[in-house]
Amino acid sequence: MNTQPTLAKEGGTTGNPGEVQPDDANGLKAGLKNRHLSMIAIGGVIGAGLFVGSGSGIAAAGPAILLSYALVGAMVVFVMRMLGEMAAARPSSGSFSAYADQALGRWAGFTIGWLYWFFWVVVLAVEATAGAVILESWIPAVPQWAWALIVMVVLTATNLGSVASYGEFEFWFAGIKVVAIAGFVVIGLLAVFGVLPGSDNPGAGFAHLTDAGGFFPMGAGAILTGVLMVVFSFMGSEIVTLAAGESEDPQRAVTKATNSVIWRIGVFYLGSIFVVLTLLPWNDESITEKGSYVAALDSIGIPAAGQIMNVIVLTAVLSCLNSGLYTASRMAFSLGQRGDAPASFARTNGRGVPVTAILSSVVFGFVAVFFNYWRPDDVFAFLLNSSGAVALFVWLVICLTQLRMRKIILRESPEKLVVRMWLFPYLTWATAAMITFVLGYMVYDGGSNREQVVLSLLVAALVLAIGIVKDRLRKPSETGEPSDTIRVDT
Numbered sequence: 288m289n290t291q292p293t294l295a296k297e298g299g300t301t302g303n304p305g306e307v308q309p310d311d312a313n314g315l316k317a318g319l320k321n322r323h324l325s326m327i328a329i330g331g332v333i334g335a336g337l338f339v340g341s342g343s344g345i346a347a348a349g350p351a352i353l354l355s356y357a358l359v360g361a362m363v364v365f366v367m368r369m370l371g372e373m374a375a376a377r378p379s380s381g382s383f384s385a386y387a388d389q390a391l392g393r394w395a396g397f398t399i400g401w402l403y404w405f406f407w408v409v410v411l412a413v414e415a416t417a418g419a420v421i422l423e424s425w426i427p428a429v430p431q432w433a434w435a436l437i438v439m440v441v442l443t444a445t446n447l448g449s450v451a452s453y454g455e456f457e458f459w460f461a462g463i464k465v466v467a468i469a470g471f472v473v474i475g476l477l478a479v480f481g482v483l484p485g486s487d488n489p490g491a492g493f494a495h496l497t498d499a500g501g502f503f504p505m506g507a508g509a510i511l512t513g514v515l516m517v518v519f520s521f522m523g524s525e526i527v528t529l530a531a532g533e534s535e536d537p538q539r540a541v542t543k544a545t546n547s548v549i550w551r552i553g554v555f556y557l558g559s560i561f562v563v564l565t566l567l568p569w570n571d572e573s574i575t576e577k578g579s580y581v582a583a584l585d586s587i588g589i590p591a592a593g594q595i596m597n598v599i600v601l602t603a604v605l606s607c608l609n610s611g612l613y614t615a616s617r618m619a620f621s622l623g624q625r626g627d628a629p630a631s632f633a634r635t636n637g638r639g640v641p642v643t644a645i646l647s648s649v650v651f652g653f654v655a656v657f658f659n660y661w662r663p664d665d666v667f668a669f670l671l672n673s674s675g676a677v678a679l680f681v682w683l684v685i686c687l688t689q690l691r692m693r694k695i696i697l698r699e700s701p702e703k704l705v706v707r708m709w710l711f712p713y714l715t716w717a718t719a720a721m722i723t724f725v726l727g728y729m730v731y732d733g734g735s736n737r738e739q740v741v742l743s744l745l746v747a748a749l750v751l752a753i754g755i756v757k758d759r760l761r762k763p764s765e766t767g768e769p770s771d772t773i774r775v776d777t
Contacts, residue, residue, distance in 0.1 A: 314635060314639065315380060315450070315532065315533050315617075315620070315635060315639050315641070316449070316450060316533065316638065316639025317533055317534060317535050318449055318450040318451035318454065318533055318639065319450055319451065319454045319530055319533050319534040319535070320451075320454065320534075320535065321534070321535065321536065321539075321540065322458060323451075323454030323455070323457065323458050323530075323534070324454075324527060324530060324531060324534050324540040324543075324544065325540075325543065325544075326457065326458045326461040326462055326465070327454070327457055327458075327461060327526060327527050327530050327610070328527040328540075328543070328544035328547065328548075328551070329461060329465055329547070329551055330457065330460065330461020330462070330464050330465060330606060333461070333464045333465070333468060333555050333603065333606075336519060336520030337520050337555070337556065337559070337603075338578070338580055338596065338599065338600045338603060339417075339578060339600060340516065340517070340520055341517075341520075341560060341563070341578075341579045341580070342574045342575050342578050342579040342582075343516055343575070344356075344513050344516040344517050345560070345563065345564065345569050345574055345579055346569075346570075346574065346575050347505065347509060347512050347513055347516060348505055348509035348510060348512060348513035348516075349499070349500065349502070349503065349504040349505055349509065349569040349570070350495075350496045350497070350502045350503075350504075350564050350569050351502060351503050351504075351505070351507070351509055351510050351513065352513045352517070352560065352564075352569075353557060353560060353561060353564065354510050354513075355510050355511075355512075355513030355514045355516070355517055356513075356517055356556050356557055356560055357557060358510070358514055358721075359514055359517055359518050359521055360521070360552040360553070360556055360557065362682070362718060362721055362722065363521045363524055363548070363552060363682075364548050364549050364552060365708075365709075365714060365715075365718040366525075366682045366685050366686065366718060367524055367525065367544075367545055367548045368545060368548075368706070368708050368709065369685055369686060369688075369689035369708050369715060369718075370382070370383060370525055370528050370545075370685050370689075371528070371541050371542065371544065371545025371546075371706045372545075372689060372692075372693070372696075372704070372706045372707055372708050373386045373688070373689060373692050373696075374528040374531060374537075374541040375537075375538050375541040375542050375545070375703070375705050375706040376696045376700065376703040376704055376705070376706075377696070377703070378528075378531050378532050378537030378538065378541065379532055379621070380529060380532040380533070380617050380620055380621045380624075381396070381400060381529075381617075381618060381621025381622070381624075381625070382525065382528045382529045382532075382618075382621075383399065383403075383525065383528070383681065383684060383685045383688060384396045384399050384400035384403065384618060384621060384622070385621055385625070386685075386688045386689075386692055387399050387400075387684055387687075387688045388625060389692065389695065390687075390688045390689075390690075390691035390692045390695065391684075391687065391688060391691065392758070393625075393627070393754070393758045393761070394751065394754040394755050394758050395684065395688075395754075396625065396627070397622070397627045397750070397753075397754035397757065397758070398747065398750050398751045398754045399680065399681060399684045400618055400621065400622045400627065401622065401627075401628075401750050401754075402674075402677050402680060402681070402746070402747055402750055403614075403618050403677065403681055404615050404618045404619055404622070404648070405674055405677065405746070406522075406674045406677040406678065406681075407611045407612075407614050407615040407618075407648075408611075408615050408648050408651040408652045408655065409655055409670050409671060409674045410607065410611045410674075411439070411608060411611050411612060411615070411648075411649070411651075411652030411655065411656075412652055412655030412656045412658075412659050412667070412670075413659075413671070414604045414607045414608045414611065415435040415438050415439050415608060415652070415656050416431075416435055416656065416659050417600075417604050418434065418435070418438050418601055418604040418605060418608065419431045419432070419433075419434035419435040419438065421597050421600065421601045421604070422434040422438075422601070424597070431660075432656075432660055435656050436653075436656075438605070438608065439608070439649065439652060439653060439656065442456075442605070442608050442609050442612055443612065443645065443646075443649045445609065446609070446612050446613055446616065446640075446645050447640060447642060447645055447646075448638075448640070449638045449639070449640060450533045450613075450639065450640065453609065453613050454530075456609055457606060457609055457610060457613075460602055460603075460605055460606035460609060461606055463599065463602045464599065464602055464603055464606060465555075467599045467602075468554070468555050468558075468559055469554070471559055471562065471580065471583075471584075472554065472558045472559055472562055474587065475559075475562030475563075475565075475566055475583060475587070476562060478490060478566060478586075478587045479491070479492060479493075479562065479565045479566060480492060483587065485588065486587050486588055487586065487587060487588030488566055488586045488587050488588070491565070492565070493565055495564060495565050495566070495567060495568050495569070496564060496565060498568065499568040499569055499570050500570075504569065504570070511728055512732070514725060514728075515725070515728065515729055515732060515736055518678070518679070518725065519675070519678055521552075521556075521678075522678040523607070523610065524548065525681070525685075526610050526613075526614050527540070527541070527544040528541055528544075529613075529614055529617050529618070530613070530617075531544075532617075533639075538703075538705065541706070542705060542706050545706050546706075559580070560579075562583065563579045563580065563582070563583045566583045566586050566587070567582060567583060567586055573585065573586075577593065578596065580596050580599075581593050581596045584596065612645065612648060612649060612652070615648040615652075616641055616644040616645040616647075616648045617641070617644070619632045619641070619644035619647060619648055620632055620633055620635075620641040620644045623641075623644065626761075627754075627757070629643075631643040632644040632647065655667065655670055658670065669742065672735070672738050672739045672742045672743070673739075673742040673743055673745070673746045674743065674746070675739030675740075675742070675743055676726065676729065676739050676740045676743035676744070677743055677747075679722055679725060679726055680743065680747060682718075682722050683719060683722045683723065683726075686715050686716075686718050686719035686722065687719065689708060689715055690712055690715055690716075693708070693711060693712075726740055
């Protein structure tokens, strides 16, 4: 059975969405192996934010931060289940943007696609700067801006090579993160129960979950504060559905990734934070001063814990940069194929690499890095805040899209509905309501959270207006369904 996916020709199709299209010699190539997809799926939920941001969440909510992680984790599991249902039935390089195109309208796919692209190119600047800070601390002779430039150039070259080179780099980057977190959880639990040889930690078992003011030391309302602080560290789990379009067996890859998301979040997020909270009291000053993971490793007595964690965080940063550039370029490619971006974005070279889409994304990333050094308090702050709530917008659009795509898939190709959202449509509506509630609470909470939602909404409104105008000006011959549907020969 030949399951090699090829992208439909550029320029649109007048047939039904998802129908088999002619081969395109200049389309994306299926260069990702199953092991690449497996590690991308596992590593996609482990961002640098987990390592560097968890200490602030613990300080704000105490042990109850576990419930914050569980709530957001459940939301992500449901969103990934919905996305997996659509992606398994119709693998596409544009993922949720292409599905929104089909289910909600061209304006929806246009808007969420460009917002997602904007989010990731801003992330490129954030992660490049974070990596540069670590590298400069090791080799101060090289200035921070030069390290940021070097990191961006190296990973751009990786993505320009081939999708296989991206997959190979991400396989090892994600592998290091996975091994590090798994090792931390195992070693930490041994120390928690006092059976780790040579541990400096007294091994209090579960006592630290309640011995410093109870499980809710800051009140039950702190759970929602914790939700706002941890929600953005989960962004990236959806990358596997974009990458599946360039894999040997898209349907199998998406199905496997969707089914495994529960244990991935359970082990890597809840498991590791649980270990931190049982090794140390939540209000231990070292958690905020050193970072939660470094503080936990120090409590065990592991030498050079800080430097070990710096290596792991740098790996997470490079992984995020690598995937961010890949994701932004593939979304740009899909937008180009659907006529929602310059046609040059949809062109690929002989290796199946969308060179223009990659270079356009990285150029914006370079500009954002420049603003981060030149005008960090106004221009870059605006870029950061105006993309801050995009993750929640994406998840909300996935919910609304899946409500309609289920009917389309059942009508046109019910045999492809191999992954199903649980308790449809009730759980889909409940997830959408929860995401809306989080957005509303961010506005109510005030400060930077309110600014992120307001600025993100303003940018979204601008992009939406452009999309509506573009849709109305579109020629009748261009109003067919999106053209980036993957063909799978069986």
